[in-house]
Amino acid sequence: ETGVTQTPRHLVMGMTNKKSLKCEQHLGHNAMYWYKQSAKKPLELMFVYSLEERVENNSVPSRFSPECPNSSHLFLHLHTLQPEDSALYLCASSQGWQGDYGYTFGSGTRLTVV
């Protein structure tokens, strides 16, 4: 049990669907992150939330929409995705977003866009 739980573990969606990924942490952390991990590519930081405010958005297409309703929950809303968006989406949390103590990652959601 990592302390960061992501659901669902696997998701297959069509290009016209709308779905959401959920992340939950019970570690008392105040920062949360979404990463994208594609085959043979480096980890891509997508969004950073600190104290429930978005502090970084790395030129992510608008078909990805994050939401952080409180410090324990983070969502990634997906709509009209493309096949190249198929990847492992990782959520992480930390105490302070500078990462002095490292990040705790969830197990990820394996997304396939068909």
Next chain:
Amino acid sequence: GNSVTQMEGPVTLSEEAFLTINCTYTATGYPSLFWYVQYPGEGLQLLLKATKADDKGSNKGFEATYRKETTSFHLEKGSVQVSDSAVYFCALSDRSGNTPLVFGKGTRLSVIA
């Protein structure tokens, strides 16, 4: 800017062989350094860390020493097992600025029996 460079993989070793995965960094100030491991189908797990020069992080038989003079944090293990097959990521935290963790590209290790 801050960056982490890891040796290219994949690395293939026989069981009980010695492992070294090189990691060098560029950073302003005095960063904290980390190694993460990702087993197949899982997220990243913190393996070890070091917060100042000459610190040695260790866990599960893995070690890495923070070398400020060579800006390096190489990961070592004396005798690898098949269960160590995974992807290993080096990362740094620049405590002097408002920037998130910077990760290397990852090194895939395969250990064969």
